[in-house]
Amino acid sequence: MHTQIDHLVIVAKSLEQGVQWCEDTLGITPGPGGEHTLYGTHNRLFKVASPSNPMAYVEIIAIDPNAVRPKRACPTRWYDMDDPALQKAVAKEPRLVHFVVNTPDIRAARMAIRMQGIDRGPAISANRRTNRGTLNWQISVRADGQRLFDGCMPTLIQWGKPEATDPLKLHPRNTLTRSGVTLQSLEVIHPSAAKLQAAYDAIELNRVTVTEGPANLKATLQTPKGVVVLESLGL
Numbered sequence: 001m002h003t004q005i006d007h008l009v010i011v012a013k014s015l016e017q018g019v020q021w022c023e024d025t026l027g028i029t030p031g032p033g034g035e036h037t038l039y040g041t042h043n044r045l046f047k048v049a050s051p052s053n054p055m056a057y058v059e060i061i062a063i064d065p066n067a068v069r070p071k072r073a074c075p076t077r078w079y080d081m082d083d084p085a086l087q088k089a090v091a092k093e094p095r096l097v098h099f100v101v102n103t104p105d106i107r108a109a110r111m112a113i114r115m116q117g118i119d120r121g122p123a124i125s126a127n128r129r130t131n132r133g134t135l136n137w138q139i140s141v142r143a144d145g146q147r148l149f150d151g152c153m154p155t156l157i158q159w160g161k162p163e164a165t166d167p168l169k170l171h172p173r174n175t176l177t178r179s180g181v182t183l184q185s186l187e188v189i190h191p192s193a194a195k196l197q198a199a200y201d202a203i204e205l206n207r208v209t210v211t212e213g214p215a216n217l218k219a220t221l222q223t224p225k226g227v228v229v230l231e232s233l234g235l
Contacts, residue, residue, distance in 0.1 A: 003203045006102035006157055007057045008219055009079055012094035018060035021094045027224035028179050030060055034128040039077045040067035047176040048183040055102055056183045057172045076145035089235050096230040098151040101205055106138050106158035112202040135170045136161045150215035151232050152188045152196055180224050187218040
């Protein structure tokens, strides 16, 4: 069961704020994204794939003020987006808060993490229309919306329907154009480094450095403005 970095999650107060931050900080304008009806959020995306992280892209996500959430909507938004502390922080500036890893078998990955004493949450089926067809995925989201371990315990995602013969056909890496930004490295610093490393090993997640210390998620990007390091700073 091999997993790898799928995307980084940057939460913004609004998409307008997120786009402006991206242009000012990274020197690019993010591409289009979509809406998430169950959670009342929407996003913008841009590709950051590199030889060591061939699937990687960035999601800038914000609460959609115009969203009409259905009765079956999840009561709590994902990625701790309803948390007052997170909302206060991103009101000042968008922040890297989490990352998502791609797995070919989300059921097995969830079980492997559960065996480490961590409940990553059930696998939720979702989809959205694109100009190339319907993009389907399953993603692990807890009912309480928590990221866990200060955002350092990744969310799991499996692209495509379970029976799909080419589940990555519509993956953002194949639909987004090159942005001029590439992910050079992802570092996790956390007081529970050993427990996180054990969980990463259980799902065969490589290319993420784990060290013990105050909680922080650090992504190093090569951008048109040079090397930029994004940090969660324990949020």
